[in-house]
Amino acid sequence: MNDAASEPTASARSEPGEVGLVEPRDFVSPAPFTFDNGLSIPGFTLRYETYGRLNATGDNAVLVCHALSGDHHCAGIHSLTDKKPGWWNNLIGPGKAVDTNKFFVLCANVLGGCQGSTGPSSIDPRTGQAYGITFPAVTIRDMVRTQKRWLDSLGVRSLYGVIGGSMGGMQVLQWSLEYPAFVQRALAMATTAREGAQAIAFNEVGRQAILQDPEWNHGYYPKGGGPRVGLAIARMMAHITYLSDASMDRKFGRKAVAAHHKTAPGTLATGAASAPLGANEASSLSMEGVDPVAPAATFDVRFEVESYLRYQGQSFINRFDANSYLYITRALDQFDLAATHGSLEKAFAGVQAATLVVGFTSDWLFPPEQNRAIALALLRAGKRVSYAELATDLGHDSFLLESPQIYDLVRGFLN
């Protein structure tokens, strides 16, 4: 029925606060873990953070699942000099949409990752060497199963909610069908139950950039070394797929870097580009030792979008491991609930959680149709599911958007 003009939206909320200083911790599981493919490792570590407090009944936990290049640090700061808080800080905190006054919020770096959890760059205790490509192939389900072990160790009896975007959304779906009685609410954003050919194609180009870099050396490279050129290119390309035509045009347009305004063409000093968008710390945007092309002046940075992408590539190689990138993109591509279970409806047959799926109109990596398909399959399976679709032009990364509409939706779903 139509009742468009009713009720004001929630008003007079107290000013939300910040999580503040946080410290990562490690969960060490000494018991062997067997991957989906049957291979096992003698034990594993998950690095994680928590905000808020677990209640006495152990049922106020909200698990946050991160995306491909994300990590466990989703809210707060590690030191007072930190320039940036955790990646979902706008959503998580006291009085925020995911309210740490009410909920015990947790996030762990995924298995196969490189931010402190066990992955290909970790040392295999059996050999004393880094696993490298001897690390078993990781799946989304493996990520979820290791996290279950971690939650059990903390005394979490059931998940009040599990939320995540992109690959985080895949984990959310996997959680609610792997542990149906454990998950009360599942919120998946900008995600898919199976990637389309285009998303697989983009991941493959990224992997090839790494694999074809001689420094990759079949996966054996020293810590801090390795295929830095390949990984940077993979990140540059992937980053484009997280944005959109419209948002890139608005941010950068055809703006030239500052050097080109001041200097005559041909006399450009390498790396004198202006740093765009939070890239101020990068006084030099040269990709020294990374630039795949000899920086002949003609092909040096001319447009701001170029220097932005180079900065993205450069900063990524300092925090991410190339083998982890290979493993996790493979996990994304392999994820296919319909194929694994016969159909999406069969996959969801046992789901008990109330589910909310959120798509974004300009997301061309995991487009709205793929998000809608999840909601429709859950509906056909007779489950409690809502689907919302936000009109934004910010592309796949819209789920990280500072949007009061998203905050209201998430808050409403959790309360």
Place this chain on the structure above:
Amino acid sequence: MSRQSHLKRTVDMQIIADWVEPGSRVLDLGCGRGVLLEYLVHSKQVHAVGVDLDFDKISACVRRGLTAYQGDMMALMRALPENHFDRVICSRTLEELPDPGAIIEQALRIGRTVTVGFVNHGYWKNRTAAFFSGRKPRNSVYTTAWYESRPSNPASIADFEDFCALRELRIARRAHLHGDWKTTCRFAPNLFAGYALYDLTR
């Protein structure tokens, strides 16, 4: 929303709630902010699903603890199997939709019963407004001037019953209300009823 139209909303909610079987599966086409569905959940413990086009309306439904789907109602219905719902409700929505016949047909495929509620365009006040002033009717139901109105395809009770006869749809129940939307209108409803509600089955 004016007090009068609020009253009108609650009246038609009560009739629909009377018709709904307790614990049944209900889909509301054009669910808005979920006021009707929330009422049905509380009064009849229905398993409710809403569909609407607007993000903020879906968000309001979610806040009410309802499940709602943002998107095109025809696309949603086509994606669902036969008899997925016990009842599909289309209350004061149909006149704003293109091809209402196709919508009712789909609703009768996925639902055993379809409840349709609409403002009777044949109501005498609507007729005289057009006849004497020569203008689009303006009253507590048609509140806006033409230049700020959504496209509308109003129907009269006679139009609707003709349609049901033509498509051989069984009218299981009907309620015709006077212009006050409270008291039952038995005499010449196409002229004297302001609002009409129907339960259709195949």
